[in-house]
Amino acid sequence: MLGRLVGLRLLGVVPQLALVSALVFALTYLVPGSPAAVLLGSRATPEGIAALEARLGLDRPVWVQFQDWVSGVARGDLGTSWYGGREVTDVIGQHLLPTVCLIVGGTIVAVTLGLSAGVLAALRQGGIVDRVVGVITAAGIAVPSFWLGLLLLSLFAVQLGWLPVLSWTPPDRDLGAWARGLVLPSLAAGAAGAAIIARHSRSAMLEALEAPYVQTLRAIGTPRRTIVLRYAIKNAMTPILTVVAFQVSTLIAASFVIEQVFTMPGIGSELINAVARKDIPVVQGITLVVALAVIVIYLVADIGYAIVNPRARPQ
Amino acid sequence: MKRVVLQLLRRPATATAAGFVLAIGVIAVLAPALAPYDPLTQDYARTLEGPSADHLLGTDYLGRDVLSRLVFGARVAAQASLQTVSIALLIGVPLGLIAGYRSGWWDRVMMRLLDVADAIPGLVLAFAVIAVLGTGLTNAMIAVSIIFSMNFMRLSRALALGERERLYVDAARTSGLTQRNILLRQILPNMAAPLIVQSTIFMGTALLIEAALSFLGLGLETGSASWGGMLSGSTRWQFQQPFLPWPPGLAITLTVLAFNVLGDGVRDVLAGGTRDRTPRRRPRVRARRAAAQPSLAQLPDDDVPLDVRGLSVAFPGEDGDVEVVSEVSIRVRRGEALGLVGESGSGKTMTGRAVLGILPAGGAVTAGSIHVDGAQIVGRDEAALNDVRGSRVAMVFQDPMVALSPVHTIGRQVGQAVRNHAPTLSRADVRRRCVELLEMVRIADPEARLGDYPHQFSGGMAQRIVIALALASNPSVLIADEPTTALDVTTQQEILDMLTDLKQRLGTAIVLITHDLGVVADACDRAAVMYAGQVVEEAAVDDLFAAPRHPYTRALLAAMPTGAGGDDRLPTIPGRVPPMTALAPGCRFAPRCAVRTDACDAAPVELGAGVRCLHAGAAWQAGDAAHERRSQVQ
Numbered sequence: 012m013l014g015r016l017v018g019l020r021l022l023g024v025v026p027q028l029a030l031v032s033a034l035v036f037a038l039t040y041l042v043p044g045s046p047a048a049v050l051l052g053s054r055a056t057p058e059g060i061a062a063l064e065a066r067l068g069l070d071r072p073v074w075v076q077f078q079d080w081v082s083g084v085a086r087g088d089l090g091t092s093w094y095g096g097r098e099v100t101d102v103i104g105q106h107l108l109p110t111v112c113l114i115v116g117g118t119i120v121a122v123t124l125g126l127s128a129g130v131l132a133a134l135r136q137g138g139i140v141d142r143v144v145g146v147i148t149a150a151g152i153a154v155p156s157f158w159l160g161l162l163l164l165s166l167f168a169v170q171l172g173w174l175p176v177l178s179w180t181p182p183d184r185d186l187g188a189w190a191r192g193l194v195l196p197s198l199a200a201g202a203a204g205a206a207i208i209a210r211h212s213r214s215a216m217l218e219a220l221e222a223p224y225v226q227t228l229r230a231i232g233t234p235r236r237t238i239v240l241r242y243a244i245k246n247a248m249t250p251i252l253t254v255v256a257f258q259v260s261t262l263i264a265a266s267f268v269i270e271q272v273f274t275m276p277g278i279g280s281e282l283i284n285a286v287a288r289k290d291i292p293v294v295q296g297i298t299l300v301v302a303l304a305v306i307v308i309y310l311v312a313d314i315g316y317a318i319v320n321p322r323a324r325p326q
Numbered sequence: 327m328k329r330v331v332l333q334l335l336r337r338p339a340t341a342t343a344a345g346f347v348l349a350i351g352v353i354a355v356l357a358p359a360l361a362p363y364d365p366l367t368q369d370y371a372r373t374l375e376g377p378s379a380d381h382l383l384g385t386d387y388l389g390r391d392v393l394s395r396l397v398f399g400a401r402v403a404a405q406a407s408l409q410t411v412s413i414a415l416l417i418g419v420p421l422g423l424i425a426g427y428r429s430g431w432w433d434r435v436m437m438r439l440l441d442v443a444d445a446i447p448g449l450v451l452a453f454a455v456i457a458v459l460g461t462g463l464t465n466a467m468i469a470v471s472i473i474f475s476m477n478f479m480r481l482s483r484a485l486a487l488g489e490r491e492r493l494y495v496d497a498a499r500t501s502g503l504t505q506r507n508i509l510l511r512q513i514l515p516n517m518a519a520p521l522i523v524q525s526t527i528f529m530g531t532a533l534l535i536e537a538a539l540s541f542l543g544l545g546l547e548t549g550s551a552s553w554g555g556m557l558s559g560s561t562r563w564q565f566q567q568p569f570l571p572w573p574p575g576l577a578i579t580l581t582v583l584a585f586n587v588l589g590d591g592v593r594d595v596l597a598g599g600t601r602d603r604t605p606r607r608r609p610r611v612r613a614r615r616a617a618a619q620p621s622l623a624q625l626p627d628d629d630v631p632l633d634v635r636g637l638s639v640a641f642p643g644e645d646g647d648v649e650v651v652s653e654v655s656i657r658v659r660r661g662e663a664l665g666l667v668g669e670s671g672s673g674k675t676m677t678g679r680a681v682l683g684i685l686p687a688g689g690a691v692t693a694g695s696i697h698v699d700g701a702q703i704v705g706r707d708e709a710a711l712n713d714v715r716g717s718r719v720a721m722v723f724q725d726p727m728v729a730l731s732p733v734h735t736i737g738r739q740v741g742q743a744v745r746n747h748a749p750t751l752s753r754a755d756v757r758r759r760c761v762e763l764l765e766m767v768r769i770a771d772p773e774a775r776l777g778d779y780p781h782q783f784s785g786g787m788a789q790r791i792v793i794a795l796a797l798a799s800n801p802s803v804l805i806a807d808e809p810t811t812a813l814d815v816t817t818q819q820e821i822l823d824m825l826t827d828l829k830q831r832l833g834t835a836i837v838l839i840t841h842d843l844g845v846v847a848d849a850c851d852r853a854a855v856m857y858a859g860q861v862v863e864e865a866a867v868d869d870l871f872a873a874p875r876h877p878y879t880r881a882l883l884a885a886m887p888t889g890a891g892g893d894d895r896l897p898t899i900p901g902r903v904p905p906m907t908a909l910a911p912g913c914r915f916a917p918r919c920a921v922r923t924d925a926c927d928a929a930p931v932e933l934g935a936g937v938r939c940l941h942a943g944a945a946w947q948a949g950d951a952a953h954e955r956r957s958q959v960q
Contacts, residue, residue, distance in 0.1 A: 026438065026441075027438075027441045027442065027445060030438055030441065030442045031442050031445050031446070034442055035454075038454055038457070038458055041458045042458050042459075043458075043459070149583055149586065149587065150579065150583065152582070152583075152586060153530065153534075153578075153579045153580070153582035153583035153586060154575075154578075154579045154582075155534055155537045155538065155541075155554075155557065155575065155578055155579070156538070157537075157538060157541050157558075157561075158537075158557055158561070158571060158575045158578075158579075161561050161564060161571065165564060165565070165568070169565070222728065222731075223723060223725065223728040223729050224728065224729055224730050224731040224732075226684060226721075226723060226729070227721075227723060227729045227730065227792060227795065228731075228739075228742065229682070229684050229715065230682055230684060230715055230716065230720055230721040230723075230796065231715060231716035231720055231742070231743040231746055231795055231796065231798065231799075232711075232712045232713065232714070232715035232716030232717060232746045232747060232799075233712075233716075233742055233743075233746055234712055234746075235708065237742070241734075241742075242731050242734065245731075245733050245734070246731060246732070246733055248733075249733070260447050261447055261448070261449075263447055263450070264447040264448065264449030264450050265449070267449070267450075267453075268449070268538050268541065268542060271541070271542060272561075282453060283453070283542050283543070283544065285457065286453045286454075286456050286457040286544060287461065287543065287544065289457055289458075289460075290457075291457060291458075294453065294454055294457040297450075298446060298450055298453075298454055301446065301447065301450050302445040302446050305444070305445045305446070305447065306445050309444070319733055320732070320733055321732070321733060321779040321781070322732065322779075322781050
């Protein structure tokens, strides 16, 4: 039954992927003027531009380039950088691990902190915990994540010395250092998501606790603990899952910024360099990989949704 | 509109946020007059200074005055957030409106676009746009506008779809308004509120994205004074001058916070939202009056599992407590069904819920006693109440389709009911008992259906399951609150027959809460009629129908559709149930009563010999007439 759902969803993903890759491909042609002219800048001469266009393959008809690109993508070839000629897949591959670690860390922070704070606030509605959570989440949504990262860095790493200033250690070199280094970046990346998840899980939980079936459960003498842990939380999960999926997809972009704060050698710095110097193939490749990741996240969320909510299963 | 603004200002947080946003706007407009220095003038003699008398917020790494830059930064902030949101509105709303209103291939194209937008996080899209167009605030803000416009498109599409369904648009269409007119005059005004809320929140988000892009060096040129640029510039120097990031950091955080609080406030006010405010105060428990205190001689006997005496329930209101149940006394014997009859708001449901100690938040029993199987319920704590609920008294609710958790199987929920009072039962025994219970309420193929979810059952079947839940631990008392109201007529009869059967077989005492005298006639032995929180008449069902003594009971009977239809229209009781805050000083039914005299208003009327009326005798006479009419019908 879940297989059927996955199948159905994958069918829907195909046109989405096709459109995304078409849009990503089109990036090259949205650059005002010729990309080659932009690359050469003030040194551009008509001959130079023509030569560069020929070298980059930009002189071929658009549809040939598109075919080329699509078949490349299908084979896992995302082209080569306009600077230094590195393979885009290599650029991504070499920098993937820190970024993935940060995204996973941020997700753990966002989901665990967000869920528990939201549920706790709902259970103590109107009480001190609820108010404190309310204030913290409001601030957490409003504070720029990179500033929060810098504040965490200067407090816990520089002044208190509890955690390393240098955030990235490859896990195969020193597992402990790797884990300690990830704590602050994960907190900074996950904070905003935690705040938003907390708000949504609070209201989802309040709604679940006010639902008529809770009255039924109370009327047969079910202890409040059981009602909350077994019934209300599972019911609240349905709306929460959607928010979590969206937050995780936002976290991917947020992690690119946080990498800069903690000088982590992830995809973010490559992307930002590429953006600044208009290295379109690298931007295209990373954008496509991010889009793929987001699509997978929503797919997983949909499967989770169907597991939690029997009404969302295909009949 | 004025009302909305006033309501907004009455909320302290919203008013503060609105004031803050307004202040930022004023600062942005008056920046040149307010700033003590030129924001770009450098002073290499005084770099990275802390706050001082000439530089209230200190200086940055080029010796520029931080306060002046902050003041001018308000301009960039105001401009950036207004520009992005208005461009996004201009692009997104028309597209969404067209997609939602026209549907068809327009809509499909837009939805595919949204699919793509969904797959690319906002900031990554911004990166791509900047890669194509080059760095700078305008390009960055174009990118942000695109992201926001997608969101506005989705929002206005959904709103247009919703509005389209409404009747008035159809009416407008038939009355010959052009499509453009319909879009502009009818749909757009109704969308204003949600769009305002979203725009407010996006203004804050725009600031955050601008800050992030500046931090990455992809936003403003480094020299100019934007808060994001100041914050990112200062972070490089924060170890030399730790104070430096604070002014721009706080400016961004507080402004975004203000936008969010304002947006939330507008949403709450427009939604009529006082939803989150729970009354913390509980109603004061009255000194229990002598009449309400059961004397030892009257203590309940085995044959009367439910004995309620002088029960009053109150909720905290704007001006003191509001009593919704006043001195209600009911007794139900084993194997007896008592109908608790009244219009909505008569206090019948609250009486039922008080028996289980599951009053809604804020509600409390203020007087009286409730004995179930001889044990006092009033004043017990949750743990003690949980021992009683389900095992001695249980309750069935109105709408079976929402009375069960939609995401748990039937087996899980019936099993919960079984385990609550038999925690040591083995898994197999619980299952066996579940099957037994489903068989008892006549669910076909119970073994197989344990794994099903509530939505796989019809309303009538779901109500049977709720009844199975309630009876899982053989309670002596079952309170059924309008158990058939949400069901269709044939199913109603099945449920009532089942309740009657269970009552006879298991000896359960049933309280059947209903507004429908037909249900009472069908399934009850006795009935208590409630009006405005009081029992106004109690009698055996046959007597009640044959000779109603209270004018209200008579009116209810007269309003009952008899099926034979001698009259052209259904008689109704004139007037309506009074709000519990504005009760008549004397008899509560007096304002609607046909036989009211001055004496009725003089003082509260006590319940005497089963009826709460000064004219019970006179009512007898009229009741005979009603009885005759009814007998003729039958």
